Amino acid sequence: MRPGTGISSTWHGSPFSSGSIRPGSRWPQGPFDRTLPYGELDLLAASPSNGSMIRFFASALCLTLGLAAFGEAKASTMEFEGYDRTFEMYVPATTPRPLPVVLILHGGRGTAAQMRRYTDFDSLAAKEGILAVYPQGLNGHWNDGRPELGNNNLSHQASEANDVDFLLALVDNLVSHGLADPKRVYVTGISNGGMMAIRLACEHPGRIAGIAVVAANQPVEADCEPQTPVPALFFHGTNDRFVPYAGGDILQWANVDRGKVLSAAETVATWRKINGCTGEARKQRLVDGSRKGSLPIDKVTFEPCDGAPVERVIIRGGGHAWPGARQAPAVDEILGPAGTDLIANTEIWDFFKAQPTR
DSSP, rough: BBBBTBBBBESSSSSTTTOOOOOTTTOOOOOOOOOOOGSSSOOSSSTTHHHHHHHHHHHHSSSSSTTOSSSSSOOOOEETTTEEEEEEEEHHHHHSSSSEEEEEEOOOTOHHHHHHHOOOOOHHHHHHHOOOEEEOOOGOOOOSSSSSGGSTTTTTTHHOOOOOHHHHHHHHHHHTTTOEEEEEEEEEEEEEHHHHHHHHHHOOHHHHHHEEEEOOOOOOOOOOOOOOOOOOEEEEETTTTTTTTTTOOOOTTOOOOOOOOOHHHHHHHHHHHHHOOOOOOEEEEEEEOSSSOOOOEEEEEEEEEESSSEEEEEEEOOOOOTTOOOOOOHHHHHHHHOTTTSSSSHHHHHHTTTOOOO
């Protein structure tokens, strides 16, 4: 039970029991399958509201990301508030414990296994001694606080899920098993998962040592007034069609309202205010975009910050994607390019490990 919350959870087996990820284990290396796994999608019978098949499949994909499975996905299960909640994780084989833990949250209609393959965060975790944890949202979604989630029958269950306390309880279980360091808990995610990372930081800033938000802006109706600053890093593609860079309506299909978000600039400004960053923006060109197929990428910092740093990475021409991830060309057409000259995993960890512990 997590102290002070009255929330109980039961771990089904140890973290290394049958069906879990063993120390030092990871997905096998090899080229990604370049086909789109439509069989993995829960495609609704409803037709897209504007008749565009690209918009329909883009919404239905929503970060299944065109990657075929490498063998059987194995997950640990934890009972929480009447649900069997699953997660995958990578545990470095030789690193002394407890370990810094990074929660890596998939996007809407995604899975933990897909997020694991897509980001390949395990490779960085092996090198840096990180406990990489990939939780699974109910019905492929996270309750990031948008009331519109309940409008979609595919995510109605998620709209009522207590995901904030589930993720904190998961961390507590990892701590109780001697795996995770409670003072070094970080959260990153893409799209719906990025918004979930924001919600965690808004509601439990004392528990989170840093967030990294990819292809997501803060929901307009988010209640976010943390009393403790939280280090925050944002990645935004200027051509994101799902979560628009300029803000406004999240991509809709079948006339389903998915809510509105602030613009990328407004999201960053919100966190500059929270973290007391009063300095002018300082821009650094990380990638000049001169190589064929390359995208210009800028990094913007704000100093000084009285509470905690805020940084943003702007992928000019980038889409709804994880920078550095390998995507099938067909997925580039749907989600937009990822920007392969910058490795988000490295940027994220460099940012996290530079922050003080909680």
